[in-house]
Amino acid sequence: MVEISLPTFGRGGLWVAPFILLLAACTAGNGAGLDAGGRPIGGPPGANSDFQEIQDTIFTPICTACHLGANAPQGLRLDAANSYAMLVNVASAEVPGTLRVNPGNPDASYIVKKIEGTAAVGVRMPANGPPYLPQDRIDLIRRWIAAGAPMALQPGDFLRVTSSIPAAAETLPAGTSRLLLVFNSEVDPSRVSADSLELRDAMDELVPLAVVRVPPGRTNVIEITMDRPLAGGSFQLAVRGDGPAPLADMAGRVLDGDGDGIAGGDRLIPFDVSGASR
Amino acid sequence: MIARLTFIRVGATMLLLALAGAAQAEPYLAAQMGLKCAQCHVNPTGGGMRTLFGNTFAQTQLAAKRIGNPEDLWTGQVMKFLSVGGNARANWNVGDVPHQSTANDFAVEEARAYFDFGVIPNRLSVYVDQRFAPGNATNLEANVRYWLTENALYIKAGRMYLPFGYRFEDDNAFVRQLSGINMQAPDEGVEIGIEKASWTAQLAISNGTAGAPEVDKGKLAVARAEFVQSAWRVGASAGFNDADAGNRRMVGLFGAYRAGPVVLLGELDYIDDDSISVGGRKLAATLAEADWKMAQGHNLKLTHEWFEPDRDVDEDEQTRTSLVYEWSPVQFLQLRAGVRVYDGIPQNDLQNRKQGFVQLHGFF
Numbered sequence: 162m163v164e165i166s167l168p169t170f171g172r173g174g175l176w177v178a179p180f181i182l183l184l185a186a187c188t189a190g191n192g193a194g195l196d197a198g199g200r201p202i203g204g205p206p207g208a209n210s211d212f213q214e215i216q217d218t219i220f221t222p223i224c225t226a227c228h229l230g231a232n233a234p235q236g237l238r239l240d241a242a243n244s245y246a247m248l249v250n251v252a253s254a255e256v257p258g259t260l261r262v263n264p265g266n267p268d269a270s271y272i273v274k275k276i277e278g279t280a281a282v283g284v285r286m287p288a289n290g291p292p293y294l295p296q297d298r299i300d301l302i303r304r305w306i307a308a309g310a311p312m313a314l315q316p317g318d319f320l321r322v323t324s325s326i327p328a329a330a331e332t333l334p335a336g337t338s339r340l341l342l343v344f345n346s347e348v349d350p351s352r353v354s355a356d357s358l359e360l361r362d363a364m365d366e367l368v369p370l371a372v373v374r375v376p377p378g379r380t381n382v383i384e385i386t387m388d389r390p391l392a393g394g395s396f397q398l399a400v401r402g403d404g405p406a407p408l409a410d411m412a413g414r415v416l417d418g419d420g421d422g423i424a425g426g427d428r429l430i431p432f433d434v435s436g437a438s439r
Numbered sequence: 440m441i442a443r444l445t446f447i448r449v450g451a452t453m454l455l456l457a458l459a460g461a462a463q464a465e466p467y468l469a470a471q472m473g474l475k476c477a478q479c480h481v482n483p484t485g486g487g488m489r490t491l492f493g494n495t496f497a498q499t500q501l502a503a504k505r506i507g508n509p510e511d512l513w514t515g516q517v518m519k520f521l522s523v524g525g526n527a528r529a530n531w532n533v534g535d536v537p538h539q540s541t542a543n544d545f546a547v548e549e550a551r552a553y554f555d556f557g558v559i560p561n562r563l564s565v566y567v568d569q570r571f572a573p574g575n576a577t578n579l580e581a582n583v584r585y586w587l588t589e590n591a592l593y594i595k596a597g598r599m600y601l602p603f604g605y606r607f608e609d610d611n612a613f614v615r616q617l618s619g620i621n622m623q624a625p626d627e628g629v630e631i632g633i634e635k636a637s638w639t640a641q642l643a644i645s646n647g648t649a650g651a652p653e654v655d656k657g658k659l660a661v662a663r664a665e666f667v668q669s670a671w672r673v674g675a676s677a678g679f680n681d682a683d684a685g686n687r688r689m690v691g692l693f694g695a696y697r698a699g700p701v702v703l704l705g706e707l708d709y710i711d712d713d714s715i716s717v718g719g720r721k722l723a724a725t726l727a728e729a730d731w732k733m734a735q736g737h738n739l740k741l742t743h744e745w746f747e748p749d750r751d752v753d754e755d756e757q758t759r760t761s762l763v764y765e766w767s768p769v770q771f772l773q774l775r776a777g778v779r780v781y782d783g784i785p786q787n788d789l790q791n792r793k794q795g796f797v798q799l800h801g802f803f
Contacts, residue, residue, distance in 0.1 A: 177671045177672075177673055177694040177695065177696040177703070177705075178696045178698070178703050180692075180694060180705055181694065181695075181696065181703045181704065181705030181727050181728075182703070182727070184705045184706075184707060184725040184726065184727035184743070184745070185705075185727035185743045187725055187743075187745030187756070187758065188745075188756070188758060188782075189745075189756050189757055189758045189782040189783055189784075189790075190753065190754035190755045190756040190757075190783070190784055191754050191784070191785070192754055192755070192783075192784030192785050192786050192787075193753075193754045194753070194754065195752070195754060195755055195784055195786065196786065199748060199749075199752070199755040199783075199784055199787065199790075200752065200755075201752055222787050222789065222790065223789055225748070226613075226616045226617075226746070227616045227619065229617075229619070229712070229722075230619060230680075230685075230687050230710070230712040232618065232619025232620065232624065232626075232647065232648075232649050232659065232680060232687065233619060233649060234619070234623060234624045234649050234650070235624075235649065235650060236648045236649060236650075254650070255577075280574060281574050281575045282574045282575045282577055283573070283574050283577065284548075284573050284574070284623075285546075285573075288610070288611060288623065289611035289794075290532075290534065291532050291533065291534035291542045291543065291544055291794070292534035292535070292536045292539065292542050292789070292792055292794075293534075293542070295536075295539055
């Protein structure tokens with residue numbers, strides 16, 4: 162027979178109890194004037210992109226409960242100001258051989274392993290699940306990574322290349338036949354052609370580009386496809402901000418390729434392709 | 440040797456009986472018994488490996504009943520100079536999110552082992568806390584602890600949990616998530632601690648990267664002090680992280696009060712973080728908990744938490760209310776079952792989810 166004990170209240174330290182009871186009176190907000198991420202409607206506008214949607218519906222409302230500030234777990238801060246820079250092409254702290262986000266390759270991205278529960282280290286994210294992320298949110302992250310993990314659009318005075326596959330000085334695996342360029346703004350597709358891009362090999366020979374296009378639904382991305390895999394060796398991709406066919410965005414802002422703050426200049430991306438494909 | 444171990448066991452039991460109770464793992468247990476964390480944990484700030492006292496208490500005071508040979512008292516010491524311990528938690532979890540189908544799973548929440556090499560008994564230890572599941576093995580703590588004055592002043596260096604507020608078993612508590620200081624995010628640094636009759640205080644300097652590689656020259660400094668009385672206690676924490684990404688300032692108040700079999704426990708943390716966005720952000724979180732020791736081996740825990748993600752934004756606050764029943768039928772075994780109800784802005788389903796769990800917890 163279990164004997165139940167009941168509370169008794171003694172003297173001394175009673176001033177601690179009101180403090181604790183006061184904490185118990187805190188209530189949740191009613192969300193008035195806020196978006197789904199808990200941020201004010203009419204605040205700094207988010208651009209129309211998958212990454213912004215990921216930030217607004219996943220990172221900000223869920224992940225920043227822990228992944229916030231200088232003490233964020235594994236040094237991974239997922240607030241809007243830091244998330245992109247801490248994810249894309251950044252080695253995981255738990256498994257340094259794996260990138261947190263490997264642009265173009267969701268299956269090789271550590272963030273996907275963590276949210277799907279297949280990571281070799283640590284718990285599935287969110288750590289307080291279940292529930293874990295709904296499949297449509299996981300699919301959103303996969304789709305964003307598969308598209309080259311472009312950052313949210315941040316139109317400025319010029320069109321700029323914000324990331325690329327390959328990144329400068331990166332070594333791509335053998336068999337590569339597809340390259341991606343990601344821009345800060347919507348690219349004017351009428352200016353996108355094989356003339357606005359140039360790929361040369363180590364012998365300075367032009368490599369033919371079979372298809373150069375803005376993929377459907379990815380208005381800030383240029384996809385380059387070769388008709389055969391690149392041979393092993395060194396290459397340089399030039400993105401034209403000068404010449405007869407400079408790239409520009411939908412507002413007519415020309416590419417600032419050399420990053421000097423003046424419209425014009427080519428963006429040069431040297432990269433290597435490892436050995437012969439099998 | 441056998442006579443010596445028997446002496447230790449009998450002595451420990453008598454000590455516990457003399458105190459008419461004792462402490463163990465969670466802060467409410469320490470408050471219930473009027474003791475400090477160091478009484479039951481080799482880590483003076485709590486958590487991880489249990490002391491001889493803690494192990495003895497778990498066998499004689501915590502559980503509803505003790506089974507087995509009364510003379511077989513587990514002390515943690517498996518050989519001279521080496522003590523071991525561990526925790527394993529196996530869960531069945533269920534989650535319900537508005538507008539989604541209910542999900543549930545079985546999961547190993549954690550399986551951890553502790554090793555304490557007391558190379559100079561009561562003075563110098565090399566301590567390791569290794570998590571073996573879920574996933575691959577991960578080191579959580581690895582440090583050297585040296586008591587400059589026995590049981591009064593120590594220095595610790597290596598990988599460790601930092602001292603800030605109460606060290607809850609639930610790392611998902613808002614206060615532990617907000618501070619970023621919990622048992623999922625150890626850091627590397629050095630800690631100095633003082634233990635007095637009614638006081639416990641610590642100062643730690645660490646990388647401030649929550650275990651990730653150091654990325655700048657700035658460091659995190661945290662301090663914690665607590666005044667402990669038999670029926671109540673109160674403490675304060677403060678921290679400053681000097682980081683290139685932006686400085687982070689943290690302050691916290693915490694305390695507990697015992698009313699017979701009920702312990703009231705609370706914590707309030709406030710953070711001013713320049714690293715979050717342009718202009719920085721001010722955040723706060725609270726926890727209020729009542730633990731009712733209904734009978735020997737039976738505890739009912741009611742917790743209400745509040746999270747303010749941005750002091751400059753109104754109506755964005757979130758709460759989490761939990762009711763957890765903990766039953767310890769025999770020594771070193773605990774069955775826990777509970778529900779957690781989240782309440783947040785209505786436009787975000789995940790902030791309004793419900794969770795339930797049943798957990799089998801074995802420890803030694």
